Structure formats: structure tokens, C-alpha cells
Amino acid sequence: MTTAVVEGLGTALPARRVTNDDLARVLDTSDEWIRTRTGIVARRMVDEGTVTGDLAVEAGERALKSAGGGGADAVVIATTTPDQLLPNTAAGVADRLGLGHVAALDLNTACAGFPYGLATGAGLLAIGAASRVLVIGAETLTRFLDPADRSTAVLFGDGAGAFVLGRGEADAPGALGPFELGSDGSASEILTLTAGGSRRPPHSTDLTDDEKYLKMDGREVYRHAVRRMAESLTPLAERAGMTVGDFDAVYAHQANSRIIEAVADRLELPRERCPVTIGEHANTSTASIPLALASAPPNPGDRVALVAFGGGLAWGSALVRWPDLEPG
Numbered sequence: 001m002t003t004a005v006v007e008g009l010g011t012a013l014p015a016r017r018v019t020n021d022d023l024a025r026v027l028d029t030s031d032e033w034i035r036t037r038t039g040i041v042a043r044r045m046v047d048e049g050t051v052t053g054d055l056a057v058e059a060g061e062r063a064l065k066s067a068g069g070g071g072a073d074a075v076v077i078a079t080t081t082p083d084q085l086l087p088n089t090a091a092g093v094a095d096r097l098g099l100g101h102v103a104a105l106d107l108n109t110a111c112a113g114f115p116y117g118l119a120t121g122a123g124l125l126a127i128g129a130a131s132r133v134l135v136i137g138a139e140t141l142t143r144f145l146d147p148a149d150r151s152t153a154v155l156f157g158d159g160a161g162a163f164v165l166g167r168g169e170a171d172a173p174g175a176l177g178p179f180e181l182g183s184d185g186s187a188s189e190i191l192t193l194t195a196g197g198s199r200r201p202p203h204s205t206d207l208t209d210d211e212k213y214l215k216m217d218g219r220e221v222y223r224h225a226v227r228r229m230a231e232s233l234t235p236l237a238e239r240a241g242m243t244v245g246d247f248d249a250v251y252a253h254q255a256n257s258r259i260i261e262a263v264a265d266r267l268e269l270p271r272e273r274c275p276v277t278i279g280e281h282a283n284t285s286t287a288s289i290p291l292a293l294a295s296a297p298p299n300p301g302d303r304v305a306l307v308a309f310g311g312g313l314a315w316g317s318a319l320v321r322w323p324d325l326e327p328g
């Protein structure tokens, strides 16, 4: 039986590094507050003129190189911050990567995008619509933050990360799956970015700051994030015929070091099995899991659970038998 297999990993970060102290010069905050509440030390930020697609192209190129070269016949981009509403980001990225007229789609499940993107990529492979898929998580969230709102401005960073998925045997290095995905639209108001959609079209002249910028009820998001990520991993393990304790590592969405520690504690997993790499990247939404995997790679052969939570609400997890690869 064949399955989706991870063949390559690539990442991209903007050059500009902004520290907590840099932010504390313009906002009523401090390095100490940000570090102790979130684990964040610094973040990378795009300059004006750099778009999500630019980071996606760089991460995609590196992932293909990490996979030993060659192309892909489908591109899935998980992003909350597309280059624009129309056209999608993925078609332009596929074109710039020289992949030809391949399947190309964006998907938005906010910070849960990477597991959803992997499931979509695996689905394209399973139905024979593609033979090699580039799954990219890419974001420029700092372009959508209210610079005067200290409750969000300190939390996010920009970046991208990508997997190349091919087909292989179910027990091959890199074998991907099972998956667990979920949503709860009844609590959607705790994390929003309203302007620009059909509810509040871009030409609206009376947009409020609450609509123009990312808005978040931090405490509620924290609570749901811990619960949903922890709860996603139990059915994931069951679908794999394992228990959560059998996971060699859990790479969780890097939103807050305390959230990751709370997930580990709730599952009674040793904290060292749940790497925290948020320090230098902050929350990069859909890019955070591949960035974490590249920053602190698992051991080849490890059974690695990937789990994420985001606005929507949306959450998801995926299991991967970590392959012996060099991240690009």
C-alpha cells in the first residue's frame, strides 16, 4: 500500500530581526513581560513590498532542493495572509518556481493550516491528482497587526516552511498519516481579521480598527489552544494503533511556550518531547511547525506528531515517521 511520504523540508525567514527591546521602545511593554508570558525573544519581519508569496517561493525552492531536486505537480499553500484575495497565492508561486501549469490552491484554517495542508496534499496524492506535492505554510502576519495594540503586536512574526510530499510504502521513512482535523465555528469571534472579506469588503469606507487589524481574546485563545491540541493527539494516536506516550516527539504550533508546556503536562508527556522554538521566530502561524522542525530536527525514524490550533476555530494533527533529510 502506498502513502504520502515527506521527502524534503525547506524554510524561509525575512532578514529583519526585531527584538522585544525594539518593540518596548515604541510600545508599553517589556522584554521581561514578553519572554516570561510567551517565550518569545525576537521575531523576523518583512519590509514593505515583501509579500507572503516571496517567502513561499524561497521555502518551496529550498524544500525541493532538500528533496534532491525535481519539481512538483501540485502546490498547496496554507496561509492566513495571502498576497491578495484574487488571484490566489499558490498559482503565482507555482509559476515562479517554474513548475508549469500544475494544480495550485490556497487554504485558510489560520494557524492550524500546516496539518490541514498536509492532509490536503496527501489527499491529492491518494486520488492520483498529483504525484508530488509541495505543501507550504507561509505568512506575513506582521502586516496585519495594529502596531499600537500591545496584546497582539508582540506575539507574531513572518516566515515560511514547506514539505515536499511524494508517494511511498506505508512503513517508508517519511511516511505521513494518519490525520485528525476539526473545527468549532461557534467560538470564531475570539480570533478575527474582518476587513477585506464579503462581510466588510475592501472598499468599505467606515472600517474600524477592530476590523482592519487582527483581534484576539488572548486568554480564550490560550484555553482553547491547550484543550484542542491535547485532545487532537489522542484520536491521532488511536488511528495509528498507538498511545500518545508512544510519540517520540510532538511538534506543536509555536504560539506560546506556556501553551506547549501545558499540552505536554495535560498529556503527561515529558516536556522535552515537545520542542519549543518560538524564541527567535514568535508565532508564524502556518509556518511555525516546519520552522520548528528545521530549527530542532527530530531523529530519523522518530514517530513525530505535528499538531496545531488556530482561528476558526480550527485544529489538526498528523503523524510522520521522520525521514533522514537535510532541511533546506
Ligand code: COA
Residues within 6 Å of the ligand: 028, 029, 030, 033, 034, 037, 038, 111, 150, 151, 154, 216, 217, 218, 219, 221, 222, 225, 255, 256, 283, 309, 310, 311
Ligand atoms: N506587555 C505588557 N503587558 C501586557 C502586554 C504586553 N505586550 N499584553 C498584555 N499585557 C497586560 C494586560 O493588559 C494585562 O494587564 P492587566 O492585568 O492590568 O489588565 C496583563 O498583561 C495580563 O494579561 P493577560 O492577557 O492575562 O496575560 P496572559 O498571561 O494571559 O498572556 C497572552 C497573554 C496573549 C500571551 C496569552 O493569553 C496567550 O498567549 N494567548 C494565546 C495567544 C495565541 O497564541 N494566539 C494565536 C493562537 S494561534
